[in-house]
Amino acid sequence: MISGIKLNSPFNPAELEKLQAGDRVLISGVIYAARDAAHKRLVEALNQGKPLPFDLKGQTVYYMGPSPAKPGEVIGSAGPTTSSRMDRYTPELLDAGLLAIIGKGNRSAEVSRAIVGKKAVYFISIGGAGALLSQRIKESRMVAYPELGAEAILALKVEDFPAIVAIDSQGNNAFTLGQSIYRTAKEA
C-alpha cells in the first residue's frame, strides 16, 4: 500500500460519505480493536441495557486480535481477521453509533444495508500483513475485557494505517466491482 487519501479517525461523517468503494486510504487517529468474543459481550451489554466500556458513537472498530508484543514493541503482529463472523453483531453496533469498520472479506447483505442506513463505511486492510500493519500502530491501550487475552478491546493510535473502502455509504461493493472487471468465463 503505497499511497492513499489521508483521513483521521474518528471520521468526519461528511468526509466518510464522500468515499467511494475501491478508494485507498491511510487512516490516522484512534481505532478500537475488537473481535469475536468482545463483540458477543458488547451486544450482550446492549441487549441488557448496560453501559458499553467505551462510547461507540462515531468510532471505528478494527477486527483484530494481535499476537503478543515483544519487549520494547507497542504490539505484536496486527492484521485484520475475517469480518463475516461479526456480521451477526454488526447491525446492532451500527445502531449504537459505530461509524466505520476495518476487517477483511465481504459482508452479508444485511450488514451492507445497515451500513447504507447509517451512512457508515466498511474498510478492509491487508489480510496476512500483520507485521507490516503493526508498524503503523504507535500506541496500544487496554480498554476492556483483559481476561479475553488476544480478544480484549484495545484503543490503538495509528498513523497512516492502510485500508481500502470495501463497502461505501451508498452500498457500492469493491469486491463485486473489482471482480467483475477481471472475471473471464468460468467454463474452460
Next chain:
Amino acid sequence: MREIDSSQISAALSELIVKTSTSLGDDILTALHKAYEAEVSPAGRDILLSLLENACIAGEKKIPLCQDTGTAIVFAEAGQDVHINGNLVDAINLGVRQGYEQAYLRKSIVSQPFSERVNTQDNTPAVIHTEIVPGDRLKLSFMAKGSGAENMSRLFMLKPGVGHEGVIEAVLETVENAGGSPCPPIIIGLGVGATAEKAMFMAKKALLRPLGVSSPEAEVAALEAEVLKRVNGLGIGPLGLGGRVTALGVMAEAAPTHIASLPVAVNLQCHSARHGEVVL
C-alpha cells in the same frame, strides 16, 4: 531399532515453529514475486507488494508474518524401525508450547469448541497426524494454519458420473464462496478419492509440498494445472478486490475410491503459508 528421545522431538519442533512464524519459504516468496509481475489490477499489485514488504519486516524484526499464528498441525511420519523414548504426543505438545511462547506467537486454541470457549493459553493441543512408514527416521512436518483459510474448507461427496469436470467445479465453487476471506492469493490443497476423512487429510497434506512442484502423476498434475487456470479466471484477485491472481498454486493428491464414490476435499491455505519440516 534406532532410538530417538522425546526431548529431541520437542526441541526440533519448537525450533521449526519459531523459524516458520517469521519467514516464508523461498517457494512462496518466488510465487509472490511472480504474482506481482502477472497481476494487472493496480490495487492487486499494491497488495502483493505489501505482502512482500510484510515478509521483509517480519524477517528483520522477527515478528510473526500474521497475527493468526494458527492451529499447530503436526504430521509425524515415524519409521517402523524407530523407537521413541517417552511419549510422542506429549513431546509434540511441549514443542508447540515452547515454540509459541519463545516466538511471541498468538495462542488461539480454546478447549471446548461449542460451550465455554476457554483459551488453553499455550496453543496446545496440536492437531497430530501420525503415519508409520518404512525406515528408521522420524519426519516432523509443521503447519501453522490460520482459521481465515481453514474455515473455508469444503468436502463434496460427488456422484462419480460428474467426473473430471465435476471435480473442477467443486473447487471453483469453494474458492468463489470464500472470496476475499481466506486472504487470497491462496494455495489450494485438493484431495480426490478414498473416503470422506481420507480425502480431507490428502487435501491438507498436499499443502506441505513446495509450491511449483507438480504431482508426480501426470493425470493429477494436469488436473492441478487446469484448476489453477480456471480459479485464476474467477477474477477474485488479491484480497478479493479483483485481479488475475487468485491462487498461487494448486496441489492435489488422488487415491483409489469405492465404485459409488467421488470424494473431493478442498483445503485452502492463505498466502502466508507457514510450514516446514525436520527429519530426526
